[in-house]
Amino acid sequence: MTLIDPVWTSLLYLAAAVCFILALKGLNSPRTARRGNLVGAFGAVLAVATVFTSVKMDNVPWILGAMVVGSGVAAPVARQVRMTQMPQLVALFNGVGGGAAALVALLELAHTEDRWVRVAIVFTLLVGAVSFAGSAITFSKLQELMTTRPVVFPGLPTLMGAVLLAAVGAAVAVVFSGSLALALLLLVLGLAAGVLLVLPVGGADVPIVISLLNAFTGLAVAASGLVLGNVLLVVAGTLVGASGTILTRAMAAAMGRSVAGILFGAFKGGSTAGSTAVSDRPVRSSSAEDVAVLLGYAQRVIIVPGYGLAVAQGQHTAAELALALEARGIDVDFAIHPVAGRMPGHMNVLLAEANVPYESLKEMGEINSEFRTADVALVVGANDVVNPAAKTTPGSPIYGMPILEVADARQVVFLKRSMRPGFAGIENELMYEPQTTLLFGDAKESLAKVLSAVKALKLS
Amino acid sequence: MDGIALLTITVLAIFVGFEVVSKVSSTLHTPLMSGANAIHGIILVGAIIVAGQASDPWVLAVALLAVVLATANLVGGFVVTDRMLEMFRGRKRVVPPDGKSAAVEAGSKGRTR
Numbered sequence A: 001m002t003l004i005d006p007v008w009t010s011l012l013y014l015a016a017a018v019c020f021i022l023a024l025k026g027l028n029s030p031r032t033a034r035r036g037n038l039v040g041a042f043g044a045v046l047a048v049a050t051v052f053t054s055v056k057m058d059n060v061p062w063i064l065g066a067m068v069v070g071s072g073v074a075a076p077v078a079r080q081v082r083m084t085q086m087p088q089l090v091a092l093f094n095g096v097g098g099g100a101a102a103l104v105a106l107l108e109l110a111h112t113e114d115r116w117v118r119v120a121i122v123f124t125l126l127v128g129a130v131s132f133a134g135s136a137i138t139f140s141k142l143q144e145l146m147t148t149r150p151v152v153f154p155g156l157p158t159l160m161g162a163v164l165l166a167a168v169g170a171a172v173a174v175v176f177s178g179s180l181a182l183a184l185l186l187l188v189l190g191l192a193a194g195v196l197l198v199l200p201v202g203g204a205d206v207p208i209v210i211s212l213l214n215a216f217t218g219l220a221v222a223a224s225g226l227v228l229g230n231v232l233l234v235v236a237g238t239l240v241g242a243s244g245t246i247l248t249r250a251m252a253a254a255m256g257r258s259v260a261g262i263l264f265g266a267f268k269g270g271s272t273a274g275s276t277a278v279s280d281r282p283v284r285s286s287s288a289e290d291v292a293v294l295l296g297y298a299q300r301v302i303i304v305p306g307y308g309l310a311v312a313q314g315q316h317t318a319a320e321l322a323l324a325l326e327a328r329g330i331d332v333d334f335a336i337h338p339v340a341g342r343m344p345g346h347m348n349v350l351l352a353e354a355n356v357p358y359e360s361l362k363e364m365g366e367i368n369s370e371f372r373t374a375d376v377a378l379v380v381g382a383n384d385v386v387n388p389a390a391k392t393t394p395g396s397p398i399y400g401m402p403i404l405e406v407a408d409a410r411q412v413v414f415l416k417r418s419m420r421p422g423f424a425g426i427e428n429e430l431m432y433e434p435q436t437t438l439l440f441g442d443a444k445e446s447l448a449k450v451l452s453a454v455k456a457l458k459l460s
Numbered sequence B: 001m002d003g004i005a006l007l008t009i010t011v012l013a014i015f016v017g018f019e020v021v022s023k024v025s026s027t028l029h030t031p032l033m034s035g036a037n038a039i040h041g042i043i044l045v046g047a048i049i050v051a052g053q054a055s056d057p058w059v060l061a062v063a064l065l066a067v068v069l070a071t072a073n074l075v076g077g078f079v080v081t082d083r084m085l086e087m088f089r090g091r092k093r094v095v096p097p098d099g100k101s102a103a104v105e106a107g108s109k110g111r112t113r
Helices: A006-026 A033-054 A060-080 A083-111 A115-142 A156-177 A180-198 A203-228 A231-254 A259-268 A288-296 A307-311 A315-327 A346-353 A364-373 A443-456 B003-021 B026-052 B057-086 B102-109
Strands: A300-305 A331-336 A361-363 A376-380 A411-416 A436-440
Touching (some): A006 A231, A006 B003, A006 B026, A033 B026, A033 B057, A060 A083, A060 B057, A083 A203, A083 A307, A083 B057, A115 A180, A115 A203, A203 A231, A203 A259, A203 B003, A231 B003, A231 B026, A288 A411, A288 A436, A300 A346, A300 A364, A307 A315, A315 A331, A315 A346, A346 B026, A411 A443
Parallel strands (some): A300 A376, A411 A436
């Protein structure tokens, strides 16, 4: 194959880099977001086409085969995954990207004698490995393959410190010796550090960690660009590293948390791990018919959807219930917490998928003052985002997180599967309040029962 | 390219990265994170370069593994972001699998609010 002029290579890479900047810019607004993403994908195709025509390549059939395998696995999964499982898929894709960067750096070690290049190599190895292992743990937490509670054990901070010290030592040794064996050791230490970093993070904070690891992978990719002397990798990686850092801080702020508090909070032990005991205090549980009466004779109902609704695929039933209530002249809104679901904006995506009209979706700041005028707040499969402990219990893991003020409504109805605490693993005092009624069962089934009971009510 | 030029580019890219995502509403945090996630899949370019220069079969095997992982990141990242954003787009209705929400759809059009 004849190769193109290096100037053209640089210009095409520049065009790809501009596409990535425009993609991030486009993702700033709902109107331009989809186009932005397509521009980014175009940039990626352009860059990959360019690399094949710019350097002398062996093994081209093998490489194309590997690309077919990679897209053959990823594209169908990305296309078919249920929207509720999207966060863990993003974590997974992020992890494999970090892993790829680490492998590239490992292979480049043999090709260089330059100490500065080796510095970039050890950085990529370590950060890429942390991102890979950390993402694997976040994936297991979100997929509930392991406990969503913070995993802490005595000596964890000491172990983490020892691993980091050893990693720094190994990194320095690799820079001066170029030893492949030591580089492999560094890779293993990086994997261990990634696991130890994410284990103590509580379930509710996992999305922020995904965002942080996303920024890490960006930095690893940027460093691998320095290793290969490839400007596009440097620019794209740095863009993701920088924007990912800002995004992580914005997400943490939306949940009233600090990034350092999330990563190291559980190290302090104590109440951060949440109370494990499920108390046996009495709660008021009732039947679907009773709930239907409460709803059917209200003036104003605010529905608070949570992850439980999404898991039960109850969005359509919730939308039907809202319509049935509106047919009785009742004012119905959906109150969306910024982190309802598992990630900021996740619930908006899920409800939009279920065809709930946009004008019924109210953001927290808009709806919070309206709970006071609501007769019934119907909490469907949500827990942590309405837990008053966020305001009243300073030791609680969710303390400081802004919540939906459902306690202000005259009546609160929880549709819950069980008394099991929410994702953050803490109890909700609100469930023991006299104004609260609980209806146990799968969110979708409960909604369907309430819906038919509402329809059976005579119009007053 | 010399080190100083690369450093200059890196520093400028940091500022562009900061600037381009400040002031994003929380609704778009998830798609933005997912889009950024897809962009770092461009490590595929690096993996291809390394695989294209490999002569030892073991090196080639590891490089091809990197190509597979990077492609998964790149392709999967853009596809899943597109799916997320599809949901944000206007009122175009998708035929629901259970057929139930036909009623919801008709009803929501008739809403007066």
